[in-house]
Amino acid sequence: MKLLLQEIHDKAKNEVKDVFELKNLKDLRVKYLGKKGEITQILKNLNTVGSDERPEIGKIANIVRSDLESLIAQKEKELEDKILTERLESERIDVTIKNKRVKPANLHPLTIVTRELEDIFLGMGFEIASGPEIETVYNNFDALNTPLNHPSRDLEDTFYINNNIVLRTQTSSVQIRTMRDKKPPIKVISPGRVYRSDDVDATHSPVFHQLEGLVVDKDISMSDLKWTLETFIKKLYGQDIKIRFRPHYFPFTEPSAEIDISCFVCGGKGCRVCKGEGFIEILGAGLVHPNVLKNCGIDPEIYSGFAFGMGLDRIVMRRFNIDDLRLLYDNDIRFLSQF
Amino acid sequence: MLLSMKWLKDYVDVSDIDIKEFCNRMTMSGSKVEGYRVEGQELENIVVGEIIKIEKHPDADKLLVCQVDIGAGENKLIQIVTAAKNIFEGAIVPVALHKSKIAGGVSIKKGKLRGVMSEGMFCSVSELNLTLNDFPGAIEDGILIIDKEYNYSLGQDIKTVLGIDDIIIDFEITPNRPDCLSVIGLAREVSAVFKRPIKYYKSNNQDIKNNNIINNIIKVTNQEKELCKRYIAKAVKNIKIKPSPRFIRERLRSSGLRPINNIVDITNYVMLEYGQPIHAFDLDKINNNNIIIRKATQDEKIKLLDGVEKKLNPDVLVIADETRPLAVAGVMGGEDSGINKDTKTVIFEVASFDQESVRQTSKKLGVRTESSSRFEKNTDGEFLTTVVDRICQLIKELEAGEIIEDHVDINNSNNIKQEIKLDFDFINKRLGEELSEQEIKDILANIFIEVKDNKALVPSWRPDLMSLADIVEEIARFYGYDKIKSKKFNLSINSIAMRTDRQKFKNNIMDFMASQGYFEIQTFSFISPKSYDKINLDKDQELRNSINILNPLGEDTSVMRSTALPSMLDVISKNYNNQNQEGNFFEIAKEYYFNNNQDNNNNFAIEKEKLIIGSFGKKYSFYDLKSLIENLFDWVEVLEPEFVAQNNNSVFHPGRCADIYINNKKIGTIGQIHPVVSDNYQVGVNVFVASLDIDEIFNYRVTNKLYTPISKFPSVTRDLSLVCDKDLPVGVIEKLIQETVLDILEEINLVDIYQGEQVEKSKKSVCYSLRLRNSKKTLTDDEIDIIINRVLEKLRTIDVYIRQF
Incomplete structure (x- = not known):
């Protein structure tokens, strides 16, 4: 009996060794370890063995069985690994192939820059306001203290719908609406579309974009204005930019200022772009004229404020080195896809 | 405003200050310097010489050989060969030496002319960058012969001798500072910036006494006291018309004015100095010596100094005599009452005209002059007698005539000091x-x-x-603006700033569209009224009633668009015709309509923000755009849209257009552009567009999202194979299934649509796969059968049946 077990054991070991297919391995497991397998049969028939031999034979049979089980499991693992490796190898692909895909497009450069500016101002606590483009003469000019004979009111400069209605020439009309609708403190910016009667050329467009800002509260001063604009400009153009505030005139602010930054081409040395000055103008600003506050029902004795405004199109052009304003409104896909 | 630094020096001396420093400090004080020009900068190595001897060229009839003394002494004469005819021995001339530069940066070097050495060149007026106006006696194509009135020494730099060494500064003068449109005005600013004293001329006319009585010479009647607050007439007789002296000519030239003759030059000179325009009349041309300030009559005519005849009207203020207008007040004088070489007596007009009246007149007549541009910005009325004094002083200095004592002064001004x-x-x-x-x-x-x-x-x-x-x-x-400290400030009430939900919503839409391959475009808000025909809009369509611009740049940009489709189609057309095979675009575009219900707000117009989507290209279909919109709505978390066939929109292909609804509210349109419209825009491939109202979609956002527990119970899938009329939109079937099954319907998918041999000709077969799940229990087959039967029952009411194989 012992011998028989030894024989079965050796035979089985050899057979397992020579198996190359999972299926055959399965057959072997049935052949030796299955319900009717050779080892199982011996274990089942232990009662036919003499009682003195029985424990030993049983022990040996169990050893043989567990040895075969582990051999088969090991072989099974081996074969499975081999199959997986072969499968993975057969599934190898050329990862360098460029697949057809929906390419993402992008926003218009004007939107890209407007959002960037909005984000800076949001970070500084400015809310974003908007208003209609078809505006009253009152909101666009009168309330902004624009003298009746100011040339900006001329038919040559402003698009009129009728005597009282214009296409807004500046987003300042949003400031008027904001001041009328809200009580101070006010801290808003108003980006938007504006219109002036200019023929289209490389630097002019009858439709363009502005971003204006307004702060109204008690004791707002030129100092506050300077801090706000310096902080904004440095965030936009970097800490090294040189900033210059100089007096100017606007009907709706007093004192008024124009803000120059060091020329982005020559860095301040003076060149053709900055006409030798070393500076280029980017912003108009000032303290809100008392008449404007009064026109909006705000007492200029109690409150003061500052306002500023800039042309977005020029900032976009400088930002992306675009030399012709027309490109922004031509919408040629070869242009649009560059941003 | 051009300012001559030499002229400025008469009032404030800043000649020790570096020009760059000067410009910078003026700019920083609000008088912005646009630029400056150093006169004679390009002239180099040109000196004064005297022609000592002239001989004929041995080999050329037209050339002369000159020996010239350039201050190096009689033994060191230089030789110059010239073709000039107006030279003579003893003439003082500008000599461009070897290695010199003349006007235009042209270099002059010595060289042989027909075998004879020439060591330089004599210069004409234009070769010195000057004009005959600067040198009234000079000959255009001849050599400039320097007059004895110039102080010179031989060999001296010509720029110093002729005074072409001025620096001219160009100031940007803001409209609130008309006073700075004058030398004195700028001198006051300079004096304040550099804290240096200003010196004014002292009047020296007190000694003028003669027996002429001004009232016997000229009478003035002012009929328009509001439009002419003050009018002074000063008479000068025995006028000797001649060129002005050098300093006047130079300064006028530096300021951009052309010297003419002493009288005209004086009016311009004093105007530039004081900012007060002055006009000079020839007394002999004034009928009855009577000046009348009045409004023009309808269609009255006047020929102005520039020779152009203008038709006037009663809005125009004129200076007239008893028979005709002599000048348009404050704008320009008439030709026939102006100064000419035979003028004997001059009346200088120094007056104050209403700024708005001058502005309107100048605009209406289309005549803008140095005078009108000053009057329309307001002039200093209190200065008029000082200006008259200055005129007299110059008349005396120039020996231009005999000043008549006193003057006529019609004064209705009541200047109150602010x-x-x-x-x-x-x-x-x-x-x-x-x-x-x-x-x-x-x-x-x-x-x-x-x-x-x-x-x-x-x-x-x-x-x-x-x-x-x-x-x-x-x-x-x-x-100093630059000295004001910049200081961080806080509002009196703390608040945080954020984009509004609406602003975020719009940004979300834009980001999604771009991520899906659609480029954002920006188009003009105004379009041509012809666009409505071009997009085939029905003649009676309400949208044709758009808001018109009163003064458009042209017809192409004359109406505020009531639909932004033409803008999108223009862009598609342009790109298609630029050899682009395909393109996807979107725009957040405003559309403008009349506000018929002005109670809501005071706005004249309603401005609606639309999302306009457009794509062109062979590979695109209606369904691409449709699923894009469905995905967009998913992305921005808006209720599911419903697409309803629209056969009556003339802009679109009648079989490929749908209106888009949410909760039975129309929020947009989608479709393929009508082939006729594609042709109008010259696009040879299919064009698909959609228009969505952003405010409307915004209203259907799902805002209160709450978690529902994940169902523990299994789902069941049932397929439905149906047959229906081939023209029945499947959306109808789908909607009916959804409404019947309700909340246990987890998903419904259209598997297949089939038309062909297996089904009747007028029918189609439609296959749906439904996934059902009850969140509270496992669905039994019986329950499912009941539901499916209910669905089939409902479908039968619209003639949709289960397919029999």
């Missing part, structure tokens, strides 16, 4: 600085503002100073 109450605390609060009372007073004194009893007395030339805010600016200007 007083502004000072509040030092207010000034500091607005500046954000702490200046002492004395510092503020010092700055005011510097700009000629006297302070009395805490009131600032504003000088007559500063009409722009009207309130304390204006004073704040003056203090800031001269304290």
Whole structure:
């Protein structure tokens, strides 16, 4: 009996060794370890063995069985690994192939820059306001203290719908609406579309974009204005930019200022772009004229404020080195896809 | 405004200050320097020489060989060969030496002319960058012969001798500072910036006494006292018309004016100096010696100094005599009453005209002059007699005529000196600085503002100073904008700033569209009225009633668009015709309509923000755009849209257009552009567009999202194979299934649509796969059968049946 077990054991070991297919391995497991397998049969028939031999034979049979089980499991693992490796190898692909895909497009450069500016101002606590483009003469000019004979009111400069209605020439009309609708403190910016009667050329467009800002509260001063604009400009153009505030005139602010930054081409040395000055103008600003506050029902004795405004199109052009304003409104896909 | 530094020096001496420093400090004080020009900069190595001897060229008839003394002594004459005809021995001429530069940067070198050495060149007026107006005696194509009136020494630099060494500064003058459109005005600013004294001319006309009585010479009647507040007429007789002296010619030229003759030049010179326009009449041309200030009559005509005849109307103020207008007040004089070489007696007009009237007249007649541009910005009315004095002084200095004592002065002005109450605390609060009372007073004194009893007395030339805010600016200007500290501030109430939900919503839409391959475009808000025909809009369509611009740039940009489709189609057309095979675009575009219900707000127009989507290209279909919109709505979390076939929109292909609804509210349209419209826009491939109302979609956002527990119970899938009329939109079937199954319907998918041999000709087969799940229990087959039967029952009511194989 012992011998028989030894024989079965050796035979089985050899057979397992020579198996190359999972299926055959399965057959072997049935052949030796299955319900009717050779080892199982011996274990089942232990009662036919003499009682003195029985424990030993049983022990040996169990050893043989567990040895075969582990051999088969090991072989099974081996074969499975081999199959997986072969499968993975057969599934190898050329990862360098460029697949057809929906390419993402992008926003218009004007939107890209407007959002960037909005984000800076949001970070500084400015809310974003908007208003209609078809505006009253009152909101666009009168309330902004624009003298009746100011040339900006001329038919040559402003698009009129009728005597009282214009296409807004500046987003300042949003400031008027904001001041009328809200009580101070006010801290808003108003980006938007504006219109002036200019023929289209490389630097002019009858439709363009502005971003204006307004702060109204008690004791707002030129100092506050300077801090706000310096902080904004440095965030936009970097800490090294040189900033210059100089007096100017606007009907709706007093004192008024124009803000120059060091020329982005020559860095301040003076060149053709900055006409030798070393500076280029980017912003108009000032303290809100008392008449404007009064026109909006705000007492200029109690409150003061500052306002500023800039042309977005020029900032976009400088930002992306675009030399012709027309490109922004031509919408040629070869242009649009560059941003 | 061009300012000659030489002229400025008559009033304020800043000649020791570097020109760049000067410009910078002026700019920083508010008088912005646009640029400056150093005269004679390109002239190099040109000196004064005397022609000692002239001989004929041995080999050329037309050439002369000259020996020239250039100050190196009689033994060191230089030889110059020339073709000039107007030279003579003893003539003083400009000599461009070897290695010199003349006008235009042209280099001159020595060389042989027909075998004879020439060591330089004589210069004409134009070769020195000058004109005959600067040198009235010179000959255009001849050599400039330097007059004895110039102080020179041989060999001296020609620029110094002729005075072409001035620096001309170009100032940008803001409209609130008409006083700075004059030398004296700018001199006051310079004096304040550099804290240097200003010297005015002292009148020396007190000695003029003669027996002529002005009232016997000229009478003035003012019929328009509102439009002409003051009119002074000064007479000068025995006029000798001749060219002005050099300094006047030079300064006029530097300021951009052309010298003409002594009388005209004096009017221009004094105008530039004081900012007060002056006109000169020839007394002999004034009928009955009677000047009348009146309004023109309808269609009255006048031929102006520039030779152009203008038709006038009663809005125009004229200076007339008893028979005809002599001048358009403040704008330009008439040709036949102007100064000419035979003029014997001149009447100088120094007057104050209403700025708005001059502005309107200048605009209507299309005539803009140095005079009108000053009058329309307001001139200093108090200065008129000083101006008359200055004219007389120059007449005397130039020996141009005999001044007649006294003058006619019709004065209706009542200039009240502006007083502004000072509040030092207010000034500091607005500046954000702490200046002492004395510092503020010092700055005011510097700009000629006297302070009395805490009131600032504003000088007559500063009409722009009207309130304390204006004073704040003056203090800031001269304290220095750059010196004002910048200081972080907080609002009196703390608040945080965020984009509104609506702003975020719009940004979300834009980001999604771009991520899906659609480029954002920006188009003009105005279009051509012809666009409505071009997109095949029905003749009676309400959208054709768009808001028109009164003064458009052209017809192409004359109406505010009531639909942004033409803008999108233009862009598609342009790109298609630029050899692009395909393209996807979107725009957040405003559309503009009349606001018929102005109770809601005071706005004249309703401005609606639309999302316009457009794509062109062979590979695209209606369904691409449709699923894009469905995905967009998923992305921005809006309720599911419903697409309803629209066969009556003339802009679109009648079989490929749908209106888009949410909760039975129309929120947009999608479709393929009608082939006729594609043709109009010259696009040879299919074009798909959609238009969505952003505010409407925004209203259907799902805002209150809450978690529902994940069902523990299994789902069941059932397929439905149906047959229906081939024209029945499947959306109808789908909607009915959804409404019947309700919340246990987890998903419904259209598997297949089939038309062909297996089904009747007028029918189609439609296959749906439904996934059902009850969140509270496992669905039994019986329950499912009941539901499916209910669905089939409902479908039968619209003639949809289960397919029998």
